[in-house]
Amino acid sequence: xxxxxxxxxxxxxxxxxxxxxxxxxxxxxxxxxxxxxxxxxxxxxxxxxxxxxxxxxxxxxxxxxxxxxxxxxxxxxxxxxxxxxxxxxxxxxxxxxxxxx
Amino acid sequence: xxxxxxxxxxxxxxxxxxxxxxxxxxxxxxxxxxxxxxxxxxxxxxxxxxxxxxxxxxxxxxxxxxxxxxxxxxxxxxxxxxxxxxxxxxxxxxxxxxxxx
Amino acid sequence: xxxxxxxxxxxxxxxxxxxxxxxxxxxxxxxxxxxxxxxxxxxxxxxxxxxxxxxxxxxxxxxxxxxxxxxxxxxxxxxxxxxxxxxxxxxxxxxxxxxxx
Amino acid sequence: xxxxxxxxxxxxxxxxxxxxxxxxxxxxxxxxxxxxxxxxxxxxxxxxxxxxxxxxxxxxxxxxxxxxxxxxxxxxxxxxxxxxxxxxxxxxxxxxxxxxx
Amino acid sequence: xxxxxxxxxxxxxxxxxxxxxxxxxxxxxxxxxxxxxxxxxxxxxxxxxxxxxxxxxxxxxxxxxxxxxxxxxxxxxxxxxxxxxxxxxxxxxxxxxxxxx
Amino acid sequence: xxxxxxxxxxxxxxxxxxxxxxxxxxxxxxxxxxxxxxxxxxxxxxxxxxxxxxxxxxxxxxxxxxxxxxxxxxxxxxxxxxxxxxxxxxxxxxxxxxxxx
Numbered sequence: 001x002x003x004x005x006x007x008x009x010x011x012x013x014x015x016x017x018x019x020x021x022x023x024x025x026x027x028x029x030x031x032x033x034x035x036x037x038x039x040x041x042x043x044x045x046x047x048x049x050x051x052x053x054x055x056x057x058x059x060x061x062x063x064x065x066x067x068x069x070x071x072x073x074x075x076x077x078x079x080x081x082x083x084x085x086x087x088x089x090x091x092x093x094x095x096x097x098x099x100x101x
Numbered sequence: 102x103x104x105x106x107x108x109x110x111x112x113x114x115x116x117x118x119x120x121x122x123x124x125x126x127x128x129x130x131x132x133x134x135x136x137x138x139x140x141x142x143x144x145x146x147x148x149x150x151x152x153x154x155x156x157x158x159x160x161x162x163x164x165x166x167x168x169x170x171x172x173x174x175x176x177x178x179x180x181x182x183x184x185x186x187x188x189x190x191x192x193x194x195x196x197x198x199x200x201x202x
Numbered sequence: 203x204x205x206x207x208x209x210x211x212x213x214x215x216x217x218x219x220x221x222x223x224x225x226x227x228x229x230x231x232x233x234x235x236x237x238x239x240x241x242x243x244x245x246x247x248x249x250x251x252x253x254x255x256x257x258x259x260x261x262x263x264x265x266x267x268x269x270x271x272x273x274x275x276x277x278x279x280x281x282x283x284x285x286x287x288x289x290x291x292x293x294x295x296x297x298x299x300x301x302x303x
Numbered sequence: 304x305x306x307x308x309x310x311x312x313x314x315x316x317x318x319x320x321x322x323x324x325x326x327x328x329x330x331x332x333x334x335x336x337x338x339x340x341x342x343x344x345x346x347x348x349x350x351x352x353x354x355x356x357x358x359x360x361x362x363x364x365x366x367x368x369x370x371x372x373x374x375x376x377x378x379x380x381x382x383x384x385x386x387x388x389x390x391x392x393x394x395x396x397x398x399x400x401x402x403x404x
Numbered sequence: 405x406x407x408x409x410x411x412x413x414x415x416x417x418x419x420x421x422x423x424x425x426x427x428x429x430x431x432x433x434x435x436x437x438x439x440x441x442x443x444x445x446x447x448x449x450x451x452x453x454x455x456x457x458x459x460x461x462x463x464x465x466x467x468x469x470x471x472x473x474x475x476x477x478x479x480x481x482x483x484x485x486x487x488x489x490x491x492x493x494x495x496x497x498x499x500x501x502x503x504x505x
Numbered sequence: 506x507x508x509x510x511x512x513x514x515x516x517x518x519x520x521x522x523x524x525x526x527x528x529x530x531x532x533x534x535x536x537x538x539x540x541x542x543x544x545x546x547x548x549x550x551x552x553x554x555x556x557x558x559x560x561x562x563x564x565x566x567x568x569x570x571x572x573x574x575x576x577x578x579x580x581x582x583x584x585x586x587x588x589x590x591x592x593x594x595x596x597x598x599x600x601x602x603x604x605x606x
Contacts, residue, residue: 005297005298005301006297006298006299006300006301007294007297008290008293008294008296008297010297010300011293011294011296011297011299011300011581011584011585012293012585014300014581015581015582015585018433019430019433019434019585022426022429022430022433022434023430025426025429025430026286026423026426026427026429026430027286027290029422029423029426030279030282030283030286030423030426031283031286034275034279035273035275035276035278035279036245036276036279036280040242040245041279041283043238043242043246044245044246044249044280044283044284045283045286045287047246047249047250047253048249048250048252048253048283048284048287048288049194049287049291050191050194050195050250051191051249051250051253051254051284051287052253052254052287052288052291052558053190053191053194053355053356053357053558054194054287054290054291054294054295054558055194055197056294057287057290057291057294058194058195058197058198059197059200061287062198071237073236073237074237074238075198076198076314076317076318077232077236077237077238077243077318078238078246079195079198079314080192080195080232080314080315080318080322081232081233081243081246081247081250082191082195082246082250082253083188083189083191083192083195084188084228084229084232084233084247085247085250085251085253085254085256085259085263086187086188086190086191086250086254087184087185087187087188087191088184088210088229088256088259089154089187089251089254089256089259090151090152090154090183090184090187090188091181091184091210091213091214092209092210092213092256092258092259093150093151093154093155093156093159093256094151094159094180094181094183094184094210094213095207095208095209095210095212095213096156096159096160096207096208097159097163097176097177097180097208097213098208098212098213098216099160099207099208106398106399106402107398107399107400107401107402108395108398109391109394109395109397109398111398111401112394112395112397112398112400112401112480112483112484113394113484115401115480116480116481116484119534120484120531120534120535123527123530123531123534123535124531126527126530126531127387127524127527127528127530127531128387128391130523130524130527131380131383131384131387131524131527132384132387135376135380136374136376136377136380137346137377137380137381141343141346142380142381142384144339144343144347145346145347145350145381145384145385146384146387146388148347148350148351148354149350149351149353149354149384149385149388149389150388150392151351152350152351152354152355152385152388153354153355153388153389153392153457154254154255154256154457155388155391155392155395155396155457157395158388158391158392158395162388172338174337174338175338175339177213177216177217177338178217178333178337178338178339178344179339179347180213181213181214181217181221181333182333182334182344182347182348182351183347183351183354185329185330185333185334185348186348186351186352186354186355186357186360186364187351187355189311189330189357189360190352190355190357190360192311192314192315193310193311193314193357193359193360194357195311195314196308196309196310196311196313196314197308197309198309198314199309199313199314199317200308200309220332221329221332221333224325224328224329224332224333225329227325227328227329228322228325228326228328228329231321231322231325232322251598252595252598252599253595255456255457255458255594255595255598256598257598257601260598260599260601260602261601264602277602278415278418278419278602279419281415281599281602282415282416282419282423282596282599284595284599285592285593285595285596285599286592288591288592288594288595289588289589289591289592289595290588291558291591292555292556292558292587292588292591292592293585293588295554295555295558295559295560295563296555296563296584296585296587296588298560298563298564299563299567299580299581299584301564352497353494353497353498354494356493356494356497356557356558356559357497358497358500361497361498361500361501362500362503365501378501379501379516379519379520380520382498382501382516383495383498383516383517383520383524385494385498386491386492386494386495386498387491389490389491389493389494390487390488390490390491390494391487392457392490393454393455393457393486393487393490393491394484394487396454396457396458396459396462397454397462397483397484397486397487399459399462399463400462400466400479400480400483402463409600409601409604410600410601410602410603410604411597411600412593412596412597412599412600414600414603415596415597415599415600415602415603416596418603430589431589431593434582434585434586434589435586435589438578438582439576439578439579439582440548440579440582440583444545444548445582445586447541447545447549448548448549448552448583448586448587449586449589449590451549451552451553451556452552452553452555452556452586452587452590452591453590453594454553455552455553455556455557455587455590456556456557456590456591456594458590458593458594458597458598460597461590461593461594461597465590475540477539477540478540478541480540481535481539481540481541481546482541482549484535485535485536485546485549485550485553486549486553486556488531488532488535488536488550489550489553489554489556489557489559489562489566490553490557492513492532492559492562493554493557493559493562495513495516495517496512496513496516496559496561496562497559498513498516499510499511499512499513499515499516500510500511501511501516502511502515502516502519503510503511
């Protein structure tokens with residue numbers, strides 16, 4: 001707990017050159033400017049990190065979003081939506097309780 | 102999709118007698134009347150089924166809760182809490198955004 | 203399987219007026235135009251729905267995103283990022299294998 | 304890692320007055336005495352926190368459950384059911400292996 | 405519900421040639437014969453599909469495992485471990501209840 | 506945070522003799538040599554631990570896998586597949602976006 005924790009990047013590097021470069025290629029293809037600008041993609045990645053509850057991912061994508069020009073307010077609003085979807089997806093499952101009633 | 106889907110019980114039976122009986126023993130030890138009455142345990146199992154979004158589990162534990170005497174209102178209230186915890190756990194992760202600010 | 207499945211909205215309505223209106227208030231506060239425009243919020247909600255693997259949520263938020271002006275390409279790009287974050291969050295956990303080595 | 308971590312409440316406060324009060328209203332509506340007493344709701348929230356594996360939620364809801372009168376035995380039994388449902392929901396998915404055989 | 409559902413492959417194809425080929429490259433690098441034979445990798449992928457409760461993934465990886473030479477018993481044993489880890493990971497979180505006691 | 510964290514075993518022991526022995530019996534039945542050798546089972550448990558993102562489980566099963574004779578390369582390859590399945594399961598959900606188009 002006192003030392004620095006290893007990162008996803010260190011993990012893929014440990015997998016060897018072939019997997020590591022295939023992984024990096026996929027990441028760069030997906031996050032590059034496309035129909036959506038890089039800033040929007042960074043905010044989406046941040047929100048998804050909250051949705052799967054990965055704190056290291058959250059800190060990483062927060063940095064990326066800031067660097068891409070996202071404000072603190074935009075970052076917080078994006079993250080909040082993830083919590084809402086977590087609840088809504090629970091309620092969608094709970095709705096099975098109403099079926100066949 | 103037209104046929105009946107297999108169940109958790111059929112799965113553990115397919116694993117063979119040894120695993121199946123160990124599984125059933127654990128289930129009965131955990132869900133029997135203890136510090137908590139069986140009805141409370143059934144409602145807790147129902148809420149956890151919503152928390153992990155398993156619809157088949159929800160329907161199964163709804164039946165068990167009804168059989169143990171839970172009312173429709175109790176069942177709905179238990180399920181709703183699961184959605185709330187899903188959101189709260191997301192917000193607890195999102196709170197990492199406030200660290201080091 | 204042949205009938206219409208109940209929805210999250212029907213579930214919160216079944217919880218009674220007090221909870222239902224509190225839920226709807228929270229949803230409208232979170233998804234309204236803020237630092238982020240409604241279209242961006244809809245795409246974020248869509249991506250989070252993929253991140254938590256809720257198909258009904260995906261269909262719902264796809265409709266909302268389209269209605270808010272999102273193109274098919276924007277919708278697909280947002281959804282793809284969710285898959286990437288799911289993998290990245292797994293690799294961040296797997297990186298624990300490199301600690302203390 | 305040495306400092307105090309931010310909480311879900313600090314996160315919703317950072318989202319601004321409107322969202323924060325809507326969130327608090329929903330929480331209080333859902334956890335207040337209803338068909339189920341507050342103690343039962345606290346134990347259900349605790350078990351759901353285990354189900355989604357949120358340690359901060361677990362500690363928070365453990366305190367609430369104790370305050371509402373839950374004993375250590377009741378708390379442990381509630382938490383154990385969450386583990387059981389996690390396994391059962393996995394077996395329900397695994398049962399797909401038996402379909403069409 | 406009556407039609408054929410779209411697959412992960414159709415989704416990545418819809419993302420365009422660049423992302424699709426990067427995705428396929430990563431999949432083939434990861435699942436090819438390495439330190440672990442292809443059959444072992446297929447069984448691991450199958451178990452992970454149960455761990456994340458993706459039924460379509462389970463059916464897909466069951467086929468791959470069978471094709472790679474895995475027996476029905478091996479497939480069932482691999483899937484069962486996923487359920488066990490789901491429960492064990494819940495208990496590891498629940499152990500937070502014992503801290504500071 | 507400075508002290509040693511409690512483990513899943515300590516949790517099941519706290520549940521009392523009956524549940525604890527039923528749990529241990531199930532674990533030993535599932536992880537013992539069967540159609541699959543113990544080393545393969547340990548690698549599968551390790552990969553599933555990554556799939557559910559439980560770091561304590563990962564460290565525990567890494568030790569078990571090493572003890573059962575798994576090499577560092579085998580361990581890393583098994584863990585990597587978990588990340589891939591996390592992404593693939595997300596893409597399978599996202600494929601719902603293509604339905605009815």
